[in-house]
Amino acid sequence: MTEVDELDVNPLFRALQKEYLGLYEKAQENCYIVCIPQTSSLANITVTRKLAETHILKPSPYFKSQYQTLESSAKVVQLEENGKEFQTVEGFSEKHAVKILNEELGYNQDYKPYKILILECPFDPSLKVRATRNGTPATANSFSAFQTYTESCNFLKSFAEYKMVLRQVDENLKQFNANYMILKDYLSEVQHKLKSLCQQVTQDCLKCSQYAKQQDPKFRETLDYSVESYVMGTVHSKVFSVVKETYERDDKLLFTKSRQLHNVTAEQLGVNKKIACPLPQAVVELANLDGLRTPLEKLFCLKSTIDNASQTIQNHLEENRVPPVSTAAEENYCLTSDDLIPILVTVIAQAQCRYFASNIHYIETFHWASEANDRGNLSYCLVTFKAAVEYMKNTSFDEMERQPRLKREISLEELRRATNGPNAADLSSPVNGSSVVQSGASHYDRQLERISQMLKESNDELRKTEKKQSNHTSSIFGESYERLQKPAEGLPTRKQDKEDLGDFLTSLQNDMFGMNFGKQS
Incomplete structure (x- = not known):
């Protein structure tokens, strides 16, 4: 069980939802950070109002990255630059670091986000010592859901x-x-x-x-x-073979849709330009789906795919952020379901799963352990992928403009090498993905080489012609200005040359340096 999944059994979080509901509602309303020490660290600790208030943080009015507790403004903690731990600053018995194990995003009644952070231990070191001395053995709360x-x-x-x-x-x-x-x-x-x-x-x-x-x-x-x-x-x-037979039509439809989405960009599906980036890790993760055995394994595969996609997008935003002009909203971009669904569509299309619809129905029908235990995390992943599947089934991609030179994020051959699973052979198709990419790349290189050679030849010819036509008038703006002068009357024009070169190269001749003069609108 993940840290976020334990919220319903965490004594502090349960107290915030019952005895101290007013504190929790206040934190939601003001978008304060709600910190929840993991359940194992609260063994034999009585949950009091003071403990709850100490773990609700509001921004410090004095220093960035510092927070005051709701219990007392004299108790201050600081979020480290790596964003992975808090450091107690003032008001506690001693200074120590508290690791952040996980993060969940919640929304208040005004649909404004607030954070719930799962901590390694309470902020007060004395409580940590008490739990160690009086608590149960270290293995008592170490059980977690095995994925495989x-x-x-x-x-x-x-x-x-x-x-x-x-x-x-x-x-x-x-x-x-x-x-x-x-x-x-x-x-x-x-x-x-x-x-x-x-x-x-x-x-x-x-x-x-x-x-x-x-x-x-x-x-x-x-x-x-x-x-x-x-x-x-x-x-x-025995079971999955019948599931595949039942949903064979949906599997073929999704696979056909995936082929239609070849060379369609995420932006064409409505993804915000600033978060549209290659997601190779998510693609490789999802490509393993067909080779997994249990519904739980497959469900965790979906979750890992979303986690990888989200992390890659966050890294992309961080790498392309311009600090002097960025805003707080840009620094903490929240990936919504509206963003995630078309992103997952591109990931599904590239993963080339033969039995994707069957896998979704297999999970939905034969995974029931989460009915009593899931806290919304795994079920959210399944619902999101189901929405992406419905989007693919009900959307026509035939009329979308293809990008002929768009480099695919990952080829089928690369998927086979990356997954190396029992179902790697299922990823094969009538057209070998690797050869297509390679041939496309070589064709692209040859085309660039031909264009470069044509440009060189046309440029040499242009210079020879200009030498003959030049009136040898020196300009204080240099040679570029001289080329803008009208040719003297009686001199031959370059009309025939332009016709020989074609529209593309002619446009390059007309604007050799991509420069404009005069007032710009």
Whole structure:
């Protein structure tokens, strides 16, 4: 479970939503920063109003990057330049650094954003010491949702008390793969059967667990995710083959749309010019989707794709920011859903997933662990990708102007090398992407070379002609001004030369240096 996902079980955040709701509403209204120490750091610490006020920050009126606590203006913390930690400055028992583990953006009733930061520990060092001395062992709150099938299997098999439970599960799944018939019109029946099996296995494991683990919400969540991945990873081949058959038409439609989006820029889809940039990491991440086994793995792949895209865009904004003229809004550009959906469309098009629609439906139908545990993070990613899919299905890209010399962000051959997965062969298409890019590049180079040679020849010819036509009148503005003088009467004109050169090179002759004289509008 990620830090942001733990908000619903965090005692301080829950107190802000109930006992101290007025403080939370005040922070939202004024767009203050709400800091939440991670749950493990609050073990055996009583959540008081003072603790809550100490972790709500308002900007200091005196120094940039410094913040005062809502509890007292005498308590000051400073955000370090790297943006990854706070340093206590005044009002605390001692100075120390507090790492920022994660960040979430919320919106108040006026749709203004405010930040929720997950901290490594409380700002007050004395509370950190108390939690260390009186708290539970370090591993008690260290459980997290394992993302891969292998990790989930290893987690469950690490408990000796689960041996008999897993043996029975393996037998049930073996019978399912061998004898159970799945019809594409009855996937809901399959979903119900597998979901019930997962719930029963989770209950059986909890009965075998120690009491402390039964009461630990993080352990329960990790167990839910692991059991689901264990079951779905085992039956993946049987179930997903029917899912692909069911949504074959949608898969083909999306793949066709992806081909239509070849050489269509993000800006043409309405993406803000300043955030339109190549997203190779996001493309490579999404290209792995077909090769993953469990719904949870695939869902985390979608989340990682969005995270990579967002981070790349933020880096792009930072690299292209001009400090003297930038505004605060530009420095903290907030990527909205309206921005994200067309961006994801370009990523989907380049990732060339053969079964993208099937993957979305597979996640939506056979991932249920998040129903009780998700805090909106993973579900938001799924909903956003579903919106991107609907956009692609309902939008015609035939009339969009192609950029013939647009370099693709990543070729199919590069995707194969980057993903190196079992489904790399599925990315092949009638036209080899790598050869297209290479041939396109060589053609582009040859074309540039021919144009350069033509320019050189025409320039040499132009200079010879000018020497014959020149009236040898020196100008204080130099040679460029002399070229602007009308040729003397009786001298031959260069009309034939222009006709020989064509419109493009003729326009270059008429404006050799790209300079304009006189008053400019």
